[in-house]
Amino acid sequence: MKLSVNYEIASTHILTRKKQTLVAAMGVTIGIALYIFSNSIVSGFGVYSKSNMFKSAPHLRIYNKDKVSQPLFTSGNNVVVIRNPKITTLTNNIVNPFTLLKDVKTEVYITFAAPQVNVDMFYINGKSQLKGVGNGVNILEADAMFNIQSTMLAGNLETLTSDLNAIVIGSGVAEKLNVGIDDNLTVSSAQGVRKIMRIVGIFSTSNKGVDESKSYIHISTAQQLAQQSSDYVTDIYASVSNPDEAEIYATQLQEITTYDVEDWKAANADQLAQDNMLGTMTPLISFSIMLVAAFGIYNILNMTITQKMNDIAILKANGFKGKDIIRIFVSEAFIMGFIGTLLGLTIGFILVSIMQTVYIGPPIGYFPIFHDPNVYATGAVFGLVVSLGAGYFPARKASRIDPIEIFRK
Amino acid sequence: MNRDIILKTIGLGKYFHEPQKFKALDDISFEVSKGEFLTIVGKSGCGKSTMLYCLSTMDTDYEGELYIGNEKATGKSTDKLATLRNENIGFVFQFHYLLPEFSCLKNVMIPALKLGKYSEEEVESRAYQKLEMLGLKDQALKEASKLSGGQQQRVAIARALINDPAIIMGDEPTGNLDSKNAQIVFDIFKQLSHDFGQSIIAVTHDNDFAKASDRTIEMADGKIIDHHKIFEL
Numbered sequence: 001m002k003l004s005v006n007y008e009i010a011s012t013h014i015l016t017r018k019k020q021t022l023v024a025a026m027g028v029t030i031g032i033a034l035y036i037f038s039n040s041i042v043s044g045f046g047v048y049s050k051s052n053m054f055k056s057a058p059h060l061r062i063y064n065k066d067k068v069s070q071p072l073f074t075s076g077n078n079v080v081v082i083r084n085p086k087i088t089t090l091t092n093n094i095v096n097p098f099t100l101l102k103d104v105k106t107e108v109y110i111t112f113a114a115p116q117v118n119v120d121m122f123y124i125n126g127k128s129q130l131k132g133v134g135n136g137v138n139i140l141e142a143d144a145m146f147n148i149q150s151t152m153l154a155g156n157l158e159t160l161t162s163d164l165n166a167i168v169i170g171s172g173v174a175e176k177l178n179v180g181i182d183d184n185l186t187v188s189s190a191q192g193v194r195k196i197m198r199i200v201g202i203f204s205t206s207n208k209g210v211d212e213s214k215s216y217i218h219i220s221t222a223q224q225l226a227q228q229s230s231d232y233v234t235d236i237y238a239s240v241s242n243p244d245e246a247e248i249y250a251t252q253l254q255e256i257t258t259y260d261v262e263d264w265k266a267a268n269a270d271q272l273a274q275d276n277m278l279g280t281m282t283p284l285i286s287f288s289i290m291l292v293a294a295f296g297i298y299n300i301l302n303m304t305i306t307q308k309m310n311d312i313a314i315l316k317a318n319g320f321k322g323k324d325i326i327r328i329f330v331s332e333a334f335i336m337g338f339i340g341t342l343l344g345l346t347i348g349f350i351l352v353s354i355m356q357t358v359y360i361g362p363p364i365g366y367f368p369i370f371h372d373p374n375v376y377a378t379g380a381v382f383g384l385v386v387s388l389g390a391g392y393f394p395a396r397k398a399s400r401i402d403p404i405e406i407f408r409k
Numbered sequence: 410m411n412r413d414i415i416l417k418t419i420g421l422g423k424y425f426h427e428p429q430k431f432k433a434l435d436d437i438s439f440e441v442s443k444g445e446f447l448t449i450v451g452k453s454g455c456g457k458s459t460m461l462y463c464l465s466t467m468d469t470d471y472e473g474e475l476y477i478g479n480e481k482a483t484g485k486s487t488d489k490l491a492t493l494r495n496e497n498i499g500f501v502f503q504f505h506y507l508l509p510e511f512s513c514l515k516n517v518m519i520p521a522l523k524l525g526k527y528s529e530e531e532v533e534s535r536a537y538q539k540l541e542m543l544g545l546k547d548q549a550l551k552e553a554s555k556l557s558g559g560q561q562q563r564v565a566i567a568r569a570l571i572n573d574p575a576i577i578m579g580d581e582p583t584g585n586l587d588s589k590n591a592q593i594v595f596d597i598f599k600q601l602s603h604d605f606g607q608s609i610i611a612v613t614h615d616n617d618f619a620k621a622s623d624r625t626i627e628m629a630d631g632k633i634i635d636h637h638k639i640f641e642l
Contacts, residue, residue, distance in 0.1 A: 005519060005522035005523050008522070009508075009519070012510055012511060012515075013510070016510040310506055311506075311508050311509075313506070314500075314502075314506040314507075314508065315508075315519075316467070316491065317465070317467060317494065317500045318494070318495065318500065318519065318520040318523065318568070319491045319492060319493075319494045319495020319496070319520060319523055319524070320491060320495075320523060321487070321488045321491040321492070322487065322488070322491075323488070324491075324523070402467075403467050404462045404467050404468050407462070407502065407580065408458070
């Protein structure tokens with residue numbers, strides 16, 4: 001029971017001015033609630049857009065990048081230049097892919113890796129043609145990596161494991177060519193191979209470009225369409241344990257192969273830039289809201305102190321030190337901030353919970369927002385620190401009051 | 410002089426710089442003994458309040474030296490002086506200056522809670538004792554702002570007494586009171602100095618009040634012009 005008399009005075013001040021306390025706390029409440037809400041939206045969108053990217057982009061991709069012809073020799077101090085250089089890549093496949101795949105799989109940070117054959121082709125239905133890319137995959141591996149199942153509108157993915165003539169197409173392709181499940185679709189590869197495929201599934205990502213061009217076929221069918229043997233592989237896709245550090249793993253993986261390694265961040269740079277901008281803006285906005293809340297506390301405390309000059313003078317005459325006075329008023333700011341923060345966290349929690357039940361419709365589903373403990377933790381710390389800061393300056397002013405000047409009046 | 414000296418000044422001087430340089434106190438040297446009831450009189454602006462504030466240790470901007478008890482107060486940090494006031498000096502002001510949102514009891518308790526020498530329960534019972542001594546026990550739990558002026562002044566005295574300070578300083582302690590209440594306050598001061606051995610230093614305009622004290626210092630133009638020594642042992 002050694003709660004200092006300073007805190008007793010502070011709490012009495014607070015209790016005898018409930019209304020002012022609530023007004024000051026309300027500012028913090030609104031600030032924190034908005035902080036929680038807007039940051040939950042940002043982190044919700046971040047998670048959503050990342051999961052969206054991972055529906056089409058692997059964490060890491062190894063592929064054969066087109067290379068421009070380079071001079072074969074150097075000549076002393078002379079610079080050797082090839083005029084009008086050409087792309088020298090004859091084929092875009094990975095030579096000896098299964099050895100590389102095995103090497104990739106032995107790296108500790110790789111959780112999963114699979115080969116893929118991408119083949120450019122046309123989808124043909126009667127007179128209408130549509131250009132696109134066929135992804136020759138082992139569909140179970142691809143599903144494990146991209147969660148294709150979650151994007152399926154109709155049909156069954158697993159037919160692709162056994163049926164070499166099956167194809168799963170994007171919703172855009174189905175719409176443009178006016179085809180549906182169990183319809184036949186002619187595909188024609190750039191190498192001139194034509195095959196009649198049966199549509200066994202339709203998927204829809206939220207990316208229109210993907211939906212209007214992409215299809216999944218069996219890896220052997222893709223090799224057939226490319227007129228290549230069964231060791232023809234264009235890409236190796238790999239998942240890593242921590243996707244947020246994919247760029248580090250990409251440089252590590254680059255050391256074991258001469259082919260290009262691209263991480264998902266590089267592949268989705270523009271989308272990530274947008275997310276980053278949102279992620280920068282929101283804290284700035286919530287910071288300005290908190291600043292306003294801080295001014296609320298600052299003002300009310302300043303007012304209290306002006307009204308309580310006599311009390312402060314008498315406390316000092318009775319042996320209260322400057323730092324005691326600071327403690328009294330900073331405690332008051334802290335109590336206001338604490339009440340405000342607590343209310344703000346509660347209101348923020350309620351708002352986020354309400355938004356979670358809002359159904360947007362496919363492909364998004366429910367509003368992408370969730371309770372992020374980090375947001376609540378930073379919100380709480382933020383609220384308290386700002387309140388303490390806002391309380392400190394008036395408190396310091398109070399501590400410098402000269403009692404004699406008050407008594408002389 | 411064989412009595413204990415409780416407060417001593419040597420060559421106390423003070424300047425005011427606003428609106429122009431002006432010597433408010435000039436070479437003030439005197440001593441206050443234990444249990445002495447001292448009053449300071451003089452015309453308005455003679456420097457008596459200024460001197461009291463220097464003695465109170467709240468004003469540190471002076472020349473010369475000030476001793477409280479055996480300690481030299483001059484040159485101490487403001488925090489040290491605050492602790493020194495808390496332990497050794499009680500204040501009674503003209504305009505009572507209670508904390509309005511606290512009960513009388515709490516007002517009396519606060520300096521003792523600050524001192525932290527006794528537990529809260531002890532402080533409370535001591536505060537009751539002081540209030541009882543001043544005839545205010547039944548008002549203890551009332552809010553300070555609900556009391557009459559005379560009662561508030563007595564609460565302020567109780568607060569000044571709570572830490573059993575060696576010195577009680579009053580700045581026109583009866584200045585705002587009717588003659589009946591002024592008499593009560595005077596009797597209390599008398600009792601404190603003679604029965605409890607606490608020294609009283611009070612600035613006053615009230616000649617009756619001054620005459621009845623043990624000693625009166627008369628000031629003019631920042632100087633002591635007369636010691637009326639009545640108190641002899």
